[in-house]
Amino acid sequence: xxxxxxxxxxxxxxxxxxxxxxxxxxxxxxxxxxxxxxxxxxxxxxxxxxxxxxxxxxxxxxxxxxxxxxxxxxxxxxxxxxxxxxxxxxxxxxxxxxxxxxxxxxxxxxxxxxxxxxxxxxxxxxxxxxxxxxxxxxxxxxxxxxxxxxxxxxxxxxxxxxxxxxxxxxxxxxxxxxxxxxxxxxxxxxxxxxxxxxx
Amino acid sequence: xxxxxxxxxxxxxxxxxxxxxxxxxxxxxxxxxxxxxxxxxxxxxxxxxxxxxxxxxxxxxxxxxxxxxxxxxxxxxxxxxxxxxxxxxxxxxxxxxxxxxxxxxxxxxxxxxxxxxxxxxxxxxxxxxxxxxxxxxxxxxxxxxxxxxxxxxxxxxxxxxxxxxxxxxxxxxxxxxxxxxxxxxxxxxxxxxxxxxxxxxxxxxxxxxxxxxxxxxxxxxxxxxxxxxxxxxxxxxxxxxxxxxxxxxxxxxxxxxxxxxxxxxxxxxxxxxxxxxxxxxxxxxxxxxxxxxxxxxxxxxxxxxxxxxxxxxxxxxxxxxxxxxxxxxxxxxxxxxxxxxxxxxxxxxxxxxxxxxxxxxxxxxxxxxxxxxxxx
Numbered sequence: 001x002x003x004x005x006x007x008x009x010x011x012x013x014x015x016x017x018x019x020x021x022x023x024x025x026x027x028x029x030x031x032x033x034x035x036x037x038x039x040x041x042x043x044x045x046x047x048x049x050x051x052x053x054x055x056x057x058x059x060x061x062x063x064x065x066x067x068x069x070x071x072x073x074x075x076x077x078x079x080x081x082x083x084x085x086x087x088x089x090x091x092x093x094x095x096x097x098x099x100x101x102x103x104x105x106x107x108x109x110x111x112x113x114x115x116x117x118x119x120x121x122x123x124x125x126x127x128x129x130x131x132x133x134x135x136x137x138x139x140x141x142x143x144x145x146x147x148x149x150x151x152x153x154x155x156x157x158x159x160x161x162x163x164x165x166x167x168x169x170x171x172x173x174x175x176x177x178x179x180x181x182x183x184x185x186x187x188x189x190x191x192x193x194x195x196x197x198x199x
Numbered sequence: 200x201x202x203x204x205x206x207x208x209x210x211x212x213x214x215x216x217x218x219x220x221x222x223x224x225x226x227x228x229x230x231x232x233x234x235x236x237x238x239x240x241x242x243x244x245x246x247x248x249x250x251x252x253x254x255x256x257x258x259x260x261x262x263x264x265x266x267x268x269x270x271x272x273x274x275x276x277x278x279x280x281x282x283x284x285x286x287x288x289x290x291x292x293x294x295x296x297x298x299x300x301x302x303x304x305x306x307x308x309x310x311x312x313x314x315x316x317x318x319x320x321x322x323x324x325x326x327x328x329x330x331x332x333x334x335x336x337x338x339x340x341x342x343x344x345x346x347x348x349x350x351x352x353x354x355x356x357x358x359x360x361x362x363x364x365x366x367x368x369x370x371x372x373x374x375x376x377x378x379x380x381x382x383x384x385x386x387x388x389x390x391x392x393x394x395x396x397x398x399x400x401x402x403x404x405x406x407x408x409x410x411x412x413x414x415x416x417x418x419x420x421x422x423x424x425x426x427x428x429x430x431x432x433x434x435x436x437x438x439x440x441x442x443x444x445x446x447x448x449x450x451x452x453x454x455x456x457x458x459x460x461x462x463x464x465x466x467x468x469x470x471x472x473x474x475x476x477x478x479x480x481x482x483x484x485x486x487x488x489x490x491x492x493x494x495x496x497x498x499x500x501x502x503x504x505x506x507x508x509x510x511x512x513x514x515x516x517x518x519x520x521x522x523x524x525x526x527x528x529x530x531x532x533x534x535x536x537x538x539x540x541x542x543x544x545x546x547x548x549x550x551x552x553x554x555x556x557x558x559x560x561x562x563x564x565x566x567x568x569x570x571x572x573x574x575x
Contacts, residue, residue, distance in 0.1 A: 053246075053249060053250070057242075057246050060242055061239075061242065063272065064235065064238055064239060064242065064272070067233065067238075067272065067275045067276060067279055068233050068235045070276075070279040071230075071231075071233030071235075071275075071278075071279055071286070071288075072230070072233070073226065073227055073230050073283060131528075137527060137528040137529020137530075137531070138339045138340040138528075138529055139339060140528075140529075141348070141529070142335065142339055142348065142352075145345070145348045145349050145351075145352045146352040146355065146356075148349065148352070149349060149352040149353050149355075149356055150352075150356060153356055172360070172363050172364075172367075173360065175363055176356060176359040176360040176362075176363055177356070177359075179359050180355065180356055180359055
């Protein structure tokens with residue numbers, strides 16, 4: 001009987017001691033932080049900004065929870081380990097998805113750039129047929145200037161594209177250039193139609 | 200074991216257990232409460248600010264909020280390293296509260312700033328589009344330097360890029376682009392306007408020459424030619440009355456008086472026809488040679504040489520004509536006035552050697568010119 005009572009007291013004491021000495025899952029925490037760093041290097045913040053911000057939030061919450069547990073007399077880091085593992089997993093998943101997303105945006109940028117180049121050639125060809133009535137030459141000159149600027153912009157965008165740092169930016173830049181070229185083509189077609197020139 | 204000893208052991212154990220439980224409760228009561236809610240509120244406020252792009256719109260406040268949050272966390276960590284009963288979270292709470300307040304301020308500031316940037320961007324895009332259209336109506340046919348026209352075109356592209364930023368709610372980026380576009384569009388507009396204002400300073404001379412030419416035609420009942428650069432027209436007067444008006448084309452650098460050979464400018468002043476050329480006499484269908492340079496041109500040319508405004512080896516140029524082969528839709532001659540061949544045929548029929556030819560900038564005032572272009 002006496003032994004049982006001692007055993008019970010000892011168990012309670014050991015349990016209390018173990019609870020108060022629970023360790024921060026440092027390895028899991030470091031892995032989560034490293035996975036987030038890798039995700040950032042992979043440009044998750046560029047291609048999945050909301051998801052990346054969400055993961056950073058989760059990490060911040062987890063760090064808060066660690067301190068909360070450390071503030072307690074009876075600590076429990078089990079949930080933190082689960083959270084850290086979850087963050088690491090999600091970050092790795094996102095990093096993996098970036099490549100696919102990047103390839104998708106890159107293909108979009110490539111298609112748009114090819115389209116813009118074709119449009120540019122079309123505009124140049126139309127310019128040769130443009131009517132040269134009153135002030136017509138001045139208008140054509142102005143359009144030529146615009147096309148030169150748009151062509152330069154396309155060249156700059158190509159450099160940005162080749163750099164591969166941000167295909168989203170490439171898409172936006174090509175959009176503006178395409179809009180400009182389309183504007184010139186529309187103007188030229190309208191003028192030619194008015195002048196009865198066959199397009 | 201004796202019964203008494205066992206009873207004592209049980210009693211002591213119970214007392215010990217009770218004391219232990221009481222001790223645990225007392226101990227737990229003495230452990231300071233962690234500042235979780237304050238830190239969590241700060242975190243949530245910062246997350247909200249970040250979602251609203253406070254990093255972009257209110258960078259200072261957002262940075263301050265984050266720094267205070269980081270300080271709260273750092274102090275919390277260091278307090279947790281101390282003995283549990285001697286921890287003090289007051290500073291953690293202090294930092295967390297400041298962080299939350301700064302983040303809230305950042306949110307408010309972001310909302311108002313993004314709204315204001317949105318409005319500015321929207322109105323600037325509209326204003327620059329108007330200015331751009333106005334530039335094109337007024338100055339498109341002006342002989343502006345190529346780089347000015349290219350700057351204008353660059354500005355036009357930047358307006359489009361700013362428009363995309365506007366659609367994507369990237370008001371800061373959009374405003375950066377529209378500011379740059381403004382430098383190009385307004386810069387080229389102002390430069391072109393200044394050139395034109397400078398040119399129109401000669402308006403009183405032009406008016407005087409035109410009036411004298413028309414009056415002389417009226418007095419003598421004869422023909423006279425008045426050439427206006429703006430709008431690009433040649434008028435044939437008979438007895439002081441306008442008989443014909445033809446579209447005309449000039450030297451590619453037509454805005455201004457001719458100063459020397461090769462400047463591609465069409466001279467301005469009072470001249471007369473010195474020779475009529477047709478058949479093999481001209482390669483431009485038909486031509487009317489004028490007496491450029493006249494006495495005034497020579498005086499002005501010499502003056503420019505003396506002032507160093509022209510190089511000492513410059514020559515004044517000659518062989519200025521009104522000729523055919525025009526109708527190309529631009530200003531392309533080396534200083535002559537070109538008409539369509541059909542118009543040249545008419546003019547050639549009425550004009551003879553000695554017919555006055557007056558070339559001026561415009562009969563319109565600058566304001567009249569601007570309003571006529573704006574109406575287009």
